[in-house]
Amino acid sequence: MEKFRHSQSLMMILLMLLLAVSTETSTKTVPEMEVMLQNMTERLEKYQYLNTQGLYNALHLKQLSQEIQQLHDTMSNVQTSKGEAQQIRTELQKFQEDVNKMYKKNIFNLETTREKLRSLSNRVQTCRTIPQDFRTNGHRQGSLVRFYKTYEDFMAGRNHRDETLVSSYTHANAIQGPGTIVYKNMVYYQCYNTPEICAFDLKTKQFQRLALPDAGFNNKFPYCYYNCLDWTDINLSGDDKGLWVIYATEANHGNLVVSRVDFDDFNVTHTWKTRLFKRSVTNAFMVCGVLYATRFINTYKEEVFYAFDTTTGAEDNMLSLPMEKVAAGVANLHFNPLDTKLYMYNGGYMLAYQAYF
Known part of the structure; x- marks a missing residue:
């Protein structure tokens, strides 16, 4: 179903482009029209590639927001004195802002987004399991x-x-x-x-x-x-x-x-x-x-x-x-x-x- 919706989106883009061409047929010469179509084809190719690779996806805001909120809730149980925890909080906030911007544009690189979320999640779990430092004189x-x-x-x-x-x-x-x-x-x-x-x-x-x-x-x-x-x-x-x-x-x-x-x-x-x-x-x-x-x-x-x-x-x-x-x-x-x-x-x-x- 997801791929079907993506195909529909691409078809809509192509249909709109062709419609724009047809409205200008009476005023454009054939060479000019060929240039326009070539330009449109090139612009469309990048979306076709992203769709083929599974990178052009509509990401449900509710699901992603829930995952980010879970990370925020987990971080609330981590000691604030840890430098790593403070850095993760900063990165998590920036990540949420970036996701919000991408959502407004309605285009996501889903692979990159999920990888970043997975990385942050792993680091949060690490902060939860690492206890206070146990210091020794070294391994000599x-x-x-x-x-x-x-x-x-x-x-x-x-x-x-x-x-x-x-x-x-x-x-x-x-x-x-x-x-x-x-x-x-x-x-x-x-x-x-x-x-x-x-x-x-x-x-x-x-x-x-x-x-x-x-x-x-x-x-x-x-x-x-x-x-x-x-x-x-x-x-x-x-x-x-x-x-x-x-x-x-x-x-x-x-x-x-x-x-x-x-x-x-x-x-x-x-x-x-x-x-x-x-x-x-x-x-x-x-x-x-x-x-x-x-x-x-x-x-x-x-x-x-x-x-x-x-x-x-x-x-x-x-x-x-x-x-x-x-x-x-x-x-x-x-x-x-x-x-x-x-x-x-x-x-x-x-x-x-x-x-x-």
């Missing part, structure tokens, strides 16, 4: 881990519990880098300022340490794209096969190395060397015993481009699995075998991707 070193009871609590920033591991950021058992994971009630991470991994038992509060011979640390072999992400030399990962540590060594020419760790005895049982230079990837993770690596495409897109199967030793660098993101750098990327999702910490946001096999 840390002394505590924050736990949430449920996923909903995490999203709302409520009902958390802070587990203090050590008394000082520079303690020998302090955390270094963003590659920390929790696996079977243990916290695994790179020990501060050393090529070792630490294990903290959440029940007994006891520590264990495991050395990684020849492993690079302190920004010797970090993950990189255009710029390197500091303190990402050693990265822990877990899947349904067990606990893994991903790093690089001089002996392997700075290429990725992956070792399997026995979490009962806390020692390295197997090590595999790849031919993928660690500084050429943005992050890596394990799924079903396969090492996957990502690379930077642009600020808003990442790509899984490489896989190494620890069972067969086969490498595949022809993958092209896109992942949308919100910022350039990827601080942390892990697979959770319980819900089969990938979790990325990116630009202050936690992003989740459903994995299918």
Whole structure:
């Protein structure tokens, strides 16, 4: 029905133009009439194109006004002190004024209008879910881990519990880098300022340490794209096969190395060397015993481009699995075998991707 109305509108425009031509036939010569018709055809072509592309539409003011009003109502529940919220209010007001102007002209670029409304809506929802700032000293070193009871609590920033591991950021058992994971009630991470991994038992509060011979640390072999992400030399990962540590060594020419760790005895049982230079990837993770690596495409897109199967030793660098993101750098990327999702910490946001096999 919508396309039928659009066709009717275009036919009306053409009919009016032809009527105007017929009234002037007696006073215009044939060449002049040809020029007039050519001009009218050119003017009509742009409307025909817009109609074909679905961009020339009559947009119901009532429906659009309701959506904009819903955004205004939602914004009333957002803290006014947030700079982002104030900016969204300003943009929302300008958007409403622009829509009113377009409505008076009775012509809309529907695709652009809806995209702008969707963008504003997403940003409003973001303001609703982001709690007050939780500030740390950075991801080079840390002394505590924050736990949430449920996923909903995490999203709302409520009902958390802070587990203090050590008394000082520079303690020998302090955390270094963003590659920390929790696996079977243990916290695994790179020990501060050393090529070792630490294990903290959440029940007994006891520590264990495991050395990684020849492993690079302190920004010797970090993950990189255009710029390197500091303190990402050693990265822990877990899947349904067990606990893994991903790093690089001089002996392997700075290429990725992956070792399997026995979490009962806390020692390295197997090590595999790849031919993928660690500084050429943005992050890596394990799924079903396969090492996957990502690379930077642009600020808003990442790509899984490489896989190494620890069972067969086969490498595949022809993958092209896109992942949308919100910022350039990827601080942390892990697979959770319980819900089969990938979790990325990116630009202050936690992003989740459903994995299918």
